[in-house]
Amino acid sequence: MLSCPRCGQPIEQTDCYCRRCGKALQPGRGFLFSHTGIILLALVLGPFALPLVWISKIISPLAKWIYTILLLAVGIYFVVVCYHLYLSIQDAASLMLGGGF
Numbered sequence: 132m133l134s135c136p137r138c139g140q141p142i143e144q145t146d147c148y149c150r151r152c153g154k155a156l157q158p159g160r161g162f163l164f165s166h167t168g169i170i171l172l173a174l175v176l177g178p179f180a181l182p183l184v185w186i187s188k189i190i191s192p193l194a195k196w197i198y199t200i201l202l203l204a205v206g207i208y209f210v211v212v213c214y215h216l217y218l219s220i221q222d223a224a225s226l227m228l229g230g231g232f
């Protein structure tokens with residue numbers, strides 16, 4: 132028989148959270164670590180969702196690599212887009228300051 136490490140309440144092996152004190156019993160198994168949770172987080176956080184992918188115990192190692200590659204690709208794309216945006220702003224600024232008007 133398993134018991135909660137925080138309060139000692141007997142728990143089922145399949146419980147994700149203690150029924151008495153609410154302690155997470157299986158780190159890496161909550162909703163945020165499911166595929167749905169990871170995808171939602173990736174949309175919000177981008178590459179910063181990667182640590183969650185690797186902590187997750189639900190996602191298979193192959194899927195972790197796929198997520199990692201996808202998130203890194205999106206991250207790099209984002210940096211490139213920002214860089215081009217920065218360059219075009221710089222161009223516009225130098226046009227206005229330089230021979231503009």
Ligand SMILES: [Zn+2]
Pocket residue numbers: 135136137138139140149150151152153154
């Ligand atoms: Zn407990």
